[in-house]
Amino acid sequence: MTINIYDGFMPESHPAPARFPVTVDVVALTVTDDVLKVLLITRLIEPFRGRLALPGGFVLAGEDLATAAGRELTEETGVVGVPGHLEQLGSYGPKGRDPRGDVLTVAHLLLAPNFPVLSAGSDAEHAAWYPVSQVLDGELQLAFDHERILVDALERAKSKLEYSPLGAAFCGDEFTIAQLRAVYEAVWGTRLDPRNFHRKATGTPGFLEDTGRMTTGDAGRPAALFRLAEAARQAAGQPVRAVLNPPLMRPRA
Amino acid sequence: MTINIYDGFMPESHPAPARFPVTVDVVALTVTDDVLKVLLITRLIEPFRGRLALPGGFVLAGEDLATAAGRELTEETGVVGVPGHLEQLGSYGPKGRDPRGDVLTVAHLLLAPNFPVLSAGSDAEHAAWYPVSQVLDGELQLAFDHERILVDALERAKSKLEYSPLGAAFCGDEFTIAQLRAVYEAVWGTRLDPRNFHRKATGTPGFLEDTGRMTTGDAGRPAALFRLAEAARQAAGQPVRAVLNPPLMRPRA
DNA sequence: ATATTTATCGTCATATTGACAATAAATCGG
DNA sequence: CCGATTTATTGTCAATATGACGATAAATAT
Numbered sequence: 001m002t003i004n005i006y007d008g009f010m011p012e013s014h015p016a017p018a019r020f021p022v023t024v025d026v027v028a029l030t031v032t033d034d035v036l037k038v039l040l041i042t043r044l045i046e047p048f049r050g051r052l053a054l055p056g057g058f059v060l061a062g063e064d065l066a067t068a069a070g071r072e073l074t075e076e077t078g079v080v081g082v083p084g085h086l087e088q089l090g091s092y093g094p095k096g097r098d099p100r101g102d103v104l105t106v107a108h109l110l111l112a113p114n115f116p117v118l119s120a121g122s123d124a125e126h127a128a129w130y131p132v133s134q135v136l137d138g139e140l141q142l143a144f145d146h147e148r149i150l151v152d153a154l155e156r157a158k159s160k161l162e163y164s165p166l167g168a169a170f171c172g173d174e175f176t177i178a179q180l181r182a183v184y185e186a187v188w189g190t191r192l193d194p195r196n197f198h199r200k201a202t203g204t205p206g207f208l209e210d211t212g213r214m215t216t217g218d219a220g221r222p223a224a225l226f227r228l229a230e231a232a233r234q235a236a237g238q239p240v241r242a243v244l245n246p247p248l249m250r251p252r253a
Numbered sequence: 254m255t256i257n258i259y260d261g262f263m264p265e266s267h268p269a270p271a272r273f274p275v276t277v278d279v280v281a282l283t284v285t286d287d288v289l290k291v292l293l294i295t296r297l298i299e300p301f302r303g304r305l306a307l308p309g310g311f312v313l314a315g316e317d318l319a320t321a322a323g324r325e326l327t328e329e330t331g332v333v334g335v336p337g338h339l340e341q342l343g344s345y346g347p348k349g350r351d352p353r354g355d356v357l358t359v360a361h362l363l364l365a366p367n368f369p370v371l372s373a374g375s376d377a378e379h380a381a382w383y384p385v386s387q388v389l390d391g392e393l394q395l396a397f398d399h400e401r402i403l404v405d406a407l408e409r410a411k412s413k414l415e416y417s418p419l420g421a422a423f424c425g426d427e428f429t430i431a432q433l434r435a436v437y438e439a440v441w442g443t444r445l446d447p448r449n450f451h452r453k454a455t456g457t458p459g460f461l462e463d464t465g466r467m468t469t470g471d472a473g474r475p476a477a478l479f480r481l482a483e484a485a486r487q488a489a490g491q492p493v494r495a496v497l498n499p500p501l502m503r504p505r506a
Numbered sequence: 507a508t509a510t511t512t513a514t515c516g517t518c519a520t521a522t523t524g525a526c527a528a529t530a531a532a533t534c535g536g
Numbered sequence: 537c538c539g540a541t542t543t544a545t546t547g548t549c550a551a552t553a554t555g556a557c558g559a560t561a562a563a564t565a566t
Binding site: 017018019020021022058059060061062063064065088090091092093094095096102104106245246247249252 | 312343347
């Protein structure tokens with residue numbers, strides 16, 4: 001295969017600028033049944049055929065990173081639009097991550113409520129939610145450097161919950177304090193005192209807004225339904241300034 | 254120009270994978286005379302010839318991102334080794350950032366004590382420290398999307414100071430509490446109460462370590478010299494866990 | 507020698523956290 | 537239908553941390 005490359009393209013550097021294949025990978029996290037789960041696909045081709053991997057794929061010419069990440073997510077799950085909070089995590093490579101050659105990947109982090117994934121036919125890569133703990137245990141093994149990326153994503157997610165309202169990205173539009181607390185507990189891997197959590201969540205100005213409605217049908221006393229306050233909602237890709245101030249810190253190990 | 258590309262290279266995606274030129278850019282920050290400064294070079298070629306820009310350049314084949322960032326820094330300033338804390342900031346593009354075509358850039362953040370930059374001859378790109386405020390004012394204009402990258406870098410730096418010991422990356426190995434406070438004030442753009450800052454800095458376990466030595470010659474009472482405690486020092490590229498817990502938050506605007 | 511400067515220690519009211527008691531309001535099991 | 541159980545929510549109280557600021561210590565500057 002032969003490709004023509006425009007020649008007059010050496011902005012600032014003297015050695016021949018290399019071109020790299022660029023992929024986006026998405027670490028999609030969700031919480032279901034109090035368990036933190038990650039979206040993984042089963043690879044159908046070498047290398048790492050049959051192995052689990054993060055959903056992702058090549059960035060196309062003229063495409064932006066966030067666009068590519070959203071597109072890959074849609075392609076591999078059938079979900080329409082971005083189902084939660086998507087942010088860039090970081091870039092990995094290009095050296096030594098793919099046995100076939102240098103590939104740069106830009107990892108993204110998606111925090112979303114559980115969404116159904118397309119059950120693909122046998123000739124498509126099957127995507128499904130897996131408990132994060134099974135990957136960290138070594139029970140499940142990931143392709144490439146995807147475990148390292150997952151670990152970084154988890155640390156990012158844990159830290160985001162401390163000072164940002166993004167815990168709510170795991171919930172639907174309306175949620176109870178207990179549901180939000182379950183998210184914190186699943187992501188941090190610790191139990192939190194329901195009363196103190198309630199106090200902090202409801203007592204932080206600009207964080208939550210009472211909808212006035214209550215849950216019904218569940219065991220126990222009905223819970224009030226909240227939504228994110230206007231100040232905490234944010235146009236996609238905005239700074240997400242520290243709404244939780246002072247932050248809600250993870251217990252000190 | 255014609256380049257041969259290995260053909261069997263389509264891991265997960267169906268459309269032809271594009272290859273992109275990849276650059277690294279470095280937002281190098283330092284504090285001198287209580288002023289936050291950023292390292293900028295003057296471009297010698299189009300586009301944006303004569304305009305100020307972040308130091309950076311192409312990632313070479315077989316090179317890692319952090320390596321490339323360090324190499325570019327060395328090439329443009331003459332500094333030997335990485336003079337402070339270098340971390341990845343984020344990736345930008347590839348669409349619409351360079352008039353010549355799609356270029357992906359991976360921005361990095363360097364927090365370092367002031368270091369001298371090579372005074373280049375007239376035919377090399379001249380690197381120098383500029384007050385960040387002059388860029389934000391619009392007094393200085395940057396090439397490409399470099400101002401946006403700088404803004405993101407500043408937010409990252411501000412936030413890092415809150416919970417990590419990285420403020421000390423701006424100081425030398427040994428420093429006084431007042432010097433550290435000057436870093437916080439310059440980065441955050443606020444004044445801090447010297448007594449409360451002293452209490453927090455010296456009272457946080459695992460943050461600072463008294464060297465036993467004192468400053469001499471300066472005006473006023475001599476100050477004790479501190480260094481980062483072992484727990485706060487970290488192998489380059491490590492997580493930098495929250496040493497400041499609870500964090501030292503910026504004043505609420 | 508005294509004024510000035512900077513560092514450091516101390517005080518005190520207020521805010522926040524962590525641990526936990528008590529009450530409210532539903533479902534559950536007979 | 538009723539008490540047991542479950543979950544939500546409101547409080548209480550001591551320990552900790554913060555913000556505002558007084559006071560003292562130890563240099564240099566005049």
